[in-house]
Amino acid sequence: RERTSFSKLLAFVSLEALWVSREVGPARAAAVTAIAAKEELDRIYLVAHHPNFHWLRRVVGMRFLQVHAISSLAGLRWLTHVLLNRRMSTGELLSRMSHFPLFILLKSACDKHPTQCKTVLGVLRHMVEVLQEHAAAQGEDTTGIAVEFGGIKGSGAHRLKAGRAIASTLVYLIASHGCAMPVLEFVHNTVASLDASVLRYFVSELFASVQPPFSDRFCWAIARLLALPECVVVLTAETRVATMNFVKACRMEASSVECQTEVERRRDETRAAVTAIEARLAEDVVHPTSSGTFPSRSDQASVPDAEQLARKVDQGVKRASAPLEETSSSDGVQLSSTDLCEETTQLWDWWTSKAPEKSKKLAAEPKRVAPEAKKVPSEARKPAAEEKRPINEPKKPGPEPKKSAVESKKPSLEL
Structure with a gap:
């Protein structure tokens, strides 16, 4: 079959x-x-x-x-x-359960296939039931009696050895595979039938394998287990120290729960601040400058808006269409387009009197102001406006006087 x-x-x-x-x-x-x-x-x-x-x-x-x-x-x-068929004798089952290769096989199954942890827990439950049947058949009550299997021979030693191996595997499921709740629930339901040494070994190994902080569910499951009278009796001095550390950790977790209101308040403030930041960013969009950097707050305040820029452009157009008029801020002398025309006329008369053979050619050209004259600064035009000498005055010997900006720009004609 x-x-x-x-x-x-x-x-x-x-x-x-x-x-x-x-x-x-x-x-x-x-x-x-x-x-x-x-x-x-x-x-x-x-x-x-x-x-x-x-x-x-x-x-x-x-x-x-x-x-x-x-x-x-x-x-x-x-x-x-x-x-581990129950049709075998109890002694044979205990002898087989006391060998560690069985538990190595169980741990290997959990490591290679974590989804089989519940199946492994079922195998351990089967072993615990075998221990309970053996204890009931022997008529022994080991509750509250912590004994070592070193001085015990026969089935009693096999039972304690198998119990410790079972406890070690249960702790392995909690620490390595996160099966805390099913394992602790199983131990809580079978604590009355476990040997005191096995229960004490389980508690000591558990506190040695896990460290705070603990979750609320884990604290609840451990506290419910340790509150049983069977667990309090088997605690030794070393196990009591570990239990007190667990109690302190649970109290710290409880105090942190009391601060939950403050945490929620700060979260609400953070959400409100983030919402305000998003609203401000949506209203005031700041574009980067030509250099790729964003202007500071003072630079943003000095930047004119669109209406001011449009107004300044209109003023520039009007000034360009008006007659040319420049003002010197140094001495208050004003030079208009009329003065430039008079100076040009005088120069024309001077050249025509010196070169009559080219008068027709020059007269054919329209009178216009040299474009370079508009670009002459006020300081350069001042000597030209002040030094008006007769046209036919002979030149004096000595160093040649400095020509004005307008004369320097006229074409060179051979007399």
Whole structure:
């Protein structure tokens, strides 16, 4: 019957490989995985039913056949229903449960397939029930009695050794795989039937493996367990120190809960401040300058708005269309376009009197003010306006006087 059930399991695994296409993509990968799982199950079957293997050697072989989840699950079920079958004698069961390769197999299953932690917890529950049956058959009451198995022989030593291994595996599930609530619930329900040494070992190992801060659920589950009379009796001096540290951590957590109102108030203030910042950014959008930097607050205040810029542009257009008129701020002398025209006329008369043969050519050209004259600064034009000498005055010997800006720009004509 066992072989028939195992064959059905193999057929169930290989059924997926028969239905999917093996040509390309994920379907091929699924087919390869199914075939590999089937081959691993075949090896598990050979290990479990090898005629020359001792049961302990079979357990070690199962540990190396946990690559696929279905193979690991098959090994756990074989451990529960075959190796630790209750049809065996209690002494034989305790002897097998006291060997550590069994618990190494359980921890390996949790490490390779974390979803099987609940299945491992079911195997440990099965072992605890075996311990309870043995204690009930022996008629022993170990509640509140902490004993060591070093001086005990026979089934009593096996029971204590198996109990400690079970407690160590339970702590491993809490510390390494986060199964605190199911494990603590299980210990709370079975604390009355556990040996005092096993319970004390569980509490000491638990406090040595976990450190504060603790969650509210974890504090509630541990406090509910430690408040039981069975736990208070078994606490030693070292365990009491660890328990007091746990109590202090729980009180700190309670005080932090009282500050929740202040935390909520600060969160509301933060939300309001963030909303205000978003509103201000939406209203006042500051663009970067030509250099790529953003103006400071003082620079933003000095920047005129669009209306002021438009007004200044209109004023510039009006000034450009008005007659040319410049004012010197140094001495208050004013030079208008009329003065420039008179000076140009005098120069024209002077040149025509000196070169009569080219008068026709020069008269044909329209009278216009040289564009360079507009760009002459007021300081440069001042000597030209003040020094008005007769046109036909002969030149005096000596250094040649400095020409004005207008004369320096006239064309050179050979007399």
